[in-house]
Amino acid sequence: MSLPLLTAGDLRRMGAQAPQPAGGGRCPACGGLDCPGWEALPGGFDAEVLEPVGTLRDPDLYEPTYEEHHPGGTRTWDAAAPIAPRSHPYNRSEAWRCRTCHRAFLRWTEVGGYYREDRIRALDPALVVDA
C-alpha cells in the first residue's frame, strides 16, 4: 500500500479537522503525546492507536533535501518551527492521525550513525507553510 503524497494544503486541512483538545480534555488513546515540537516517540506508547494518512516523501525525488526552512530563526526542535513539507525533516515524514479522535501528527525516523529515533510532532495547521 502506498500512501498519497500530501501538500501543504492537505496538511492544513488535516490539522484543522482535528483541533487540539481544548480545556485540558485528553483523548484516551493519544493524550499521552505531548509534542508541539519534534519529540522522541515515548517509550511504551502504543503506536497502534495511530493510522497513516499520507506521506510527504516525494517518490520522484531520489534524495530529498536536507535544507531546513527557518525564516524566523527557529531551530529543528522548536515548537514554533514552521511545518514546511518540502524541507527537512518534513520531506521524510508521514502524516498520521489518531484512530479515536483524528488528531493529526507527523512522524519521521531520524537515522544517525549508531541510532534510530522515531520522532513525532503534532500537526498544528497554523504552522504549515508551503516551502
Ligand SMILES: [Zn+2]
Ligand atoms: Zn486521540
